[in-house]
Amino acid sequence: MAVQAGEDVYASLLLTDAYLPGALVLAHSLRDAGTKKKLAILVTLDTVAAEVITQLKAVYDYVIPVPRIRNDKPANLYLMNRPDLHSAFTKINLWKQTQFRKIVYLDADVVAYRAPDELFDLPHDFSAAPDIGWPDIFNTGVMVLRPNMGDYFAMMAMAERGISFDGADQGLLNMHFKHTFNRLSFTYNVTPSAHYQYIPAYRHFQSSINMVHFIGADKPWLQGRDKSTGSSPYDEMVGRWWAVYDKHYRREVGFDAESLTFMAFANYRAQTTAAQQAPPAPELVQYFVKGEYQPVVQFVVPVGEPPRDQGGAFHGQQYQPPALPYSEHQHQQPQLHYHDHQHQPQQHYHHEQSENQHHPHRDAPQQHHYHHEQHDQHHQPYQPHDQPHEYHHHEQSHYAQSQPGSSGQTFKHPTPIPSESFRSEERTYAEARKDQAPEHQTWTSRPPLPQPEHKPEPPKPEPAPSWDAQRQPPPPDSRPEAINFPSTHYEMSSDPAPFVPPERYPSPPKDMWYEVPKERPSQKPKSVFPWETHQPRPTRVFPREEPPVVSPMAEPTSAPSGERHASTDSQPQAEPSLTESSTAEQKSEPQTPTTPIVQGATAEPWSTFTLTNAWDDVPEIERYVDAIQKHRRTRSQGLRLGDLPAPDGVQTAWTRRGSKVTDFPSVDDRPSLPVTPAPMRRSKFWGGGGPKTGLDGEDGEQLPAAEGVPAQSEWVCVHGVRWSPADCLCDLTNVLRYYKDPVAQLQKLAKQQSEALLQKLGGSGSPGSEAMGTEGREIPSRPLPFGSEDVKSPTYVAQSSTVLSPKPVKPGSGSSSVPERLTAGIESAPRSTDSPVSIISAPSYQGPGPSFEKGEDIPTFETPAGPTEEEQDVLET
Numbered sequence: 001m002a003v004q005a006g007e008d009v010y011a012s013l014l015l016t017d018a019y020l021p022g023a024l025v026l027a028h029s030l031r032d033a034g035t036k037k038k039l040a041i042l043v044t045l046d047t048v049a050a051e052v053i054t055q056l057k058a059v060y061d062y063v064i065p066v067p068r069i070r071n072d073k074p075a076n077l078y079l080m081n082r083p084d085l086h087s088a089f090t091k092i093n094l095w096k097q098t099q100f101r102k103i104v105y106l107d108a109d110v111v112a113y114r115a116p117d118e119l120f121d122l123p124h125d126f127s128a129a130p131d132i133g134w135p136d137i138f139n140t141g142v143m144v145l146r147p148n149m150g151d152y153f154a155m156m157a158m159a160e161r162g163i164s165f166d167g168a169d170q171g172l173l174n175m176h177f178k179h180t181f182n183r184l185s186f187t188y189n190v191t192p193s194a195h196y197q198y199i200p201a202y203r204h205f206q207s208s209i210n211m212v213h214f215i216g217a218d219k220p221w222l223q224g225r226d227k228s229t230g231s232s233p234y235d236e237m238v239g240r241w242w243a244v245y246d247k248h249y250r251r252e253v254g255f256d257a258e259s260l261t262f263m264a265f266a267n268y269r270a271q272t273t274a275a276q277q278a279p280p281a282p283e284l285v286q287y288f289v290k291g292e293y294q295p296v297v298q299f300v301v302p303v304g305e306p307p308r309d310q311g312g313a314f315h316g317q318q319y320q321p322p323a324l325p326y327s328e329h330q331h332q333q334p335q336l337h338y339h340d341h342q343h344q345p346q347q348h349y350h351h352e353q354s355e356n357q358h359h360p361h362r363d364a365p366q367q368h369h370y371h372h373e374q375h376d377q378h379h380q381p382y383q384p385h386d387q388p389h390e391y392h393h394h395e396q397s398h399y400a401q402s403q404p405g406s407s408g409q410t411f412k413h414p415t416p417i418p419s420e421s422f423r424s425e426e427r428t429y430a431e432a433r434k435d436q437a438p439e440h441q442t443w444t445s446r447p448p449l450p451q452p453e454h455k456p457e458p459p460k461p462e463p464a465p466s467w468d469a470q471r472q473p474p475p476p477d478s479r480p481e482a483i484n485f486p487s488t489h490y491e492m493s494s495d496p497a498p499f500v501p502p503e504r505y506p507s508p509p510k511d512m513w514y515e516v517p518k519e520r521p522s523q524k525p526k527s528v529f530p531w532e533t534h535q536p537r538p539t540r541v542f543p544r545e546e547p548p549v550v551s552p553m554a555e556p557t558s559a560p561s562g563e564r565h566a567s568t569d570s571q572p573q574a575e576p577s578l579t580e581s582s583t584a585e586q587k588s589e590p591q592t593p594t595t596p597i598v599q600g601a602t603a604e605p606w607s608t609f610t611l612t613n614a615w616d617d618v619p620e621i622e623r624y625v626d627a628i629q630k631h632r633r634t635r636s637q638g639l640r641l642g643d644l645p646a647p648d649g650v651q652t653a654w655t656r657r658g659s660k661v662t663d664f665p666s667v668d669d670r671p672s673l674p675v676t677p678a679p680m681r682r683s684k685f686w687g688g689g690g691p692k693t694g695l696d697g698e699d700g701e702q703l704p705a706a707e708g709v710p711a712q713s714e715w716v717c718v719h720g721v722r723w724s725p726a727d728c729l730c731d732l733t734n735v736l737r738y739y740k741d742p743v744a745q746l747q748k749l750a751k752q753q754s755e756a757l758l759q760k761l762g763g764s765g766s767p768g769s770e771a772m773g774t775e776g777r778e779i780p781s782r783p784l785p786f787g788s789e790d791v792k793s794p795t796y797v798a799q800s801s802t803v804l805s806p807k808p809v810k811p812g813s814g815s816s817s818v819p820e821r822l823t824a825g826i827e828s829a830p831r832s833t834d835s836p837v838s839i840i841s842a843p844s845y846q847g848p849g850p851s852f853e854k855g856e857d858i859p860t861f862e863t864p865a866g867p868t869e870e871e872q873d874v875l876e877t
């Protein structure tokens with residue numbers, strides 16, 4: 001039957017004999033449901049027995065040989081434990097069947113509850129239903145597709161490279177049609193499992209099921225009919241498959257009255273109603289169905305002399321089925337053999353019982369043979385798998401048995417394959433027949449075998465030469481351009497000889513380093529870059545000598561004291577980025593430990609800067625700033641214990657510093673943070689049984705306190721940190737932050753302070769003490785203590801360390817103080833010999849570090865507390 005152009009077909013696929021029952025039941029289920037469409041099945045001739053194909057032809061309209069497409073990289077198949085699906089890529093051949101308009105493809109393990117002919121009316125080129133394993137993708141057991149060579153070539157290219165996430169067609173097709181598939185209702189591809197759980201859904205949608213697909217390795221025909229007899233959804237669906245099977249292939253026991261012989265009714269039917277069919281169809285099908293093939297009954301069927309002139313008749317044939325289904329035994333080749341028999345024509349079709357035939361799938365019957373009485377001279381053993389050239393011999397047999405006149409059946413010739421090449425496995429039956437040996441053609445005197453009316457030209461997938469690649473997309477059916485790229489294939493070495501390394505490898509070359517010249521090259525190296533030769537002359541001039549350091553702001557009365565002068569020369573330069581203006585006082589400011597220490601000569605550039613601001617000449621501003629500074633200093637000066645009594649010079653030196661906001665506040669001017677005082681001697685730690693340290697006096701005496709540092713008794717402990725009274729008052733911000741009642745606390749501290757002062761000074765009313773007293777009285781009336789907000793030292797910005805530095809030690813204080821010792825190591829600037837005292841460049845900090853933000857409520861000055869007395873006890877025991 002010729003294919004009409006643009007025809008619609010249901011198509012299935014048979015790769016192995018073992019799926020024959022599935023393929024047949026599928027076709028019957030569609031037919032029984034009354035489909036109006038034709039049925040086709042793709043077969044791979046190298047792996048499907050001729051007898052099996054004969055059975056297919058009895059039910060399918062078109063049996064279409066296709067080349068088997070194997071996955072040469074089947075590793076992913078093992079991920080789903082289905083190595084038997086190594087040739088599932090063969091499905092891609094569906095897209096090559098361009099003789100059909102649309103194909104509804106169905107796996108051989110599908111059974112139709114009704115004929116879904118409406119699927120052919122879908123406008124989409126590709127439709128499929130969700131897969132239960134991963135519902136975002138589709139299952140490839142039911143697909144509606146429009147054949148076209150574009151998809152075919154694209155997927156062939158993938159198949160050749162083994163591109164498929166599951167190693168089979170489903171992985172490949174989902175990767176190819178990733179975003180373009182039209183999703184079908186699950187009712188078209190219901191995939192039951194023995195563990196099906198969603199029974200309410202099944203009950204609800206049960207009546208709308210169109211087709212059921214038995215995915216997985218356990219097909220209904222491999223399980224046997226007894227496996228699923230329950231009432232679960234799965235059993236119900238498997239039961240539907242068996243219902244179709246039974247309707248068409250169930251082995252019935254009949255009684256032949258004529259011969260008075262019991263026989264399998266199917267065999268009886270085979271001999272009586274389709275006597276010319278060979279081999280007996282149902283039996284072949286039963287052979288592949290577990291529990292159905294039981295040729296234990298020997299029977300004799302008197303069928304009389306076959307009509308010799310029909311040639312296809314047979315007598316006494318014994319079917320030797322394939323030994324094992326491929327799905328279970330991959331490496332087993334089917335063992336279909338025609339045996340030459342020099343024998344008398346047998347009058348009886350008989351079964352010989354073999355000893356071990358109870359399990360048709362596992363126990364291959366050994367004694368059954370086909371007896372072809374007419375073929376005695378020219379039969380060759382048939383090995384359908386590895387000798388495909390022999391198969392036409394069998395075709396002869398099939399044709400003979402199925403041609404009109406012998407069985408009454410209409411011969412269904414296969415659809416010619418539109419293929420470019422004529423590989424043997426792609427040949428159609430007609431082509432195969434043409435190649436038959438002459439003796440085969442003389443084999444019978446039967447009418448000539450039907451030939452296809454015409455052999456259509458294979459479609460030309462090559463792009464039309466008129467294709468303008470610059471303006472048009474490539475023709476949809478064109479081959480991928482890279483399809484013929486040469487590909488290099490590297491084989492794994494199969495050399496079993498173990499690797500023997502050479503005796504020794506060559507030593508690496510020596511002296512492979514750059515030898516630094518011992519002597520400095522006398523000549524200047526040659527210029528490399530253009531700017532080295534064309535160097536422009538510098539236009540900026542820097543003064544060679546340091547001009548006398550005179551603060552333009554300093555008024556005659558506020559000339560820096562001798563100490564400050566001395567420090568100017570010897571102190572390291574402040575980091576230039578800190579502030580643009582620099583005064584003598586500023587230069588004498590203590591450096592932070594992190595500031596690079598710069599020699600005095602580098603002070604030169606600073607003197608060239610203008611040290612005034614534009615508004616310096618505005619008297620109002622000047623006056624205002626002066627007032628503020630004066631007030632502030634008065635307040636803080638009075639609180640410095642070490643400076644007291646403050647010399648007038650120091651006091652007046654601060655009356656005028658200029659109103660520049662970047663002015664660096666002096667030690668006196670800025671609040672200080674509390675520091676840990678000189679280490680307190682603990683009797684148990686420094687003396688006692690412990691080892692003597694260098695800090696210990698000979699007799700274990702406590703070290704003398706540094707001059708200017710308040711006595712230990714004067715320190716207060718705040719949150720585990722010891723504060724000197726001055727610290728408490730100077731750093732009002734911190735006081736505010738850490739006291740619940742800051743005002744009361746400040747008063748208390750001020751009182752302590754004044755008492756301490758009076759004690760030290762013998763009660764004399766110095767200006768400092770007076771100022772302190774004033775301060776103490778003033779504080780409560782202020783909502784926020786003055787100086788706690790607007791004082792911001794430039795060093796605050798420059799802080800890069802959160803480590804609290806020791807509190808500055810005033811000039812003139814004892815050189816044995818711990819802070820001085822600590823900083824002395826950093827102090828590398830040479831000191832002028834005429835400096836009266838060594839000025840310790842003690843840094844000062846306004847905040848915990850660069851991250852410090854005013855108002856930030858973080859504990860910024862917790863210092864690691866030493867071990868408590870109890871802890872110390874524990875440590876020492």
Ligand SMILES: O=c1ccn([C@@H]2O[C@H](COP(=O)(O)OP(=O)(O)O[C@H]3O[C@H](CO)[C@@H](O)[C@H](O)[C@H]3O)[C@@H](O)[C@H]2O)c(=O)[nH]1
Nearest residue numbers: 013014015016019088107108109140141168169170215216
């Ligand atoms: O030995 C075999 C194996 C497969 N087939 C054919 O190939 C189809 C696919 O194999 P099947 O065993 O049905 O696979 P499933 O268990 O259904 O597994 C899933 O995964 C397969 C590989 O991706 C897809 O082909 C199926 O559509 C999908 O349901 C079968 O229906 C047959 O038509 C044979 O003829 N012989």
Ligand SMILES: [Mn+2]
Nearest residue numbers: 107109141215
């Ligand atoms: Mn399937």
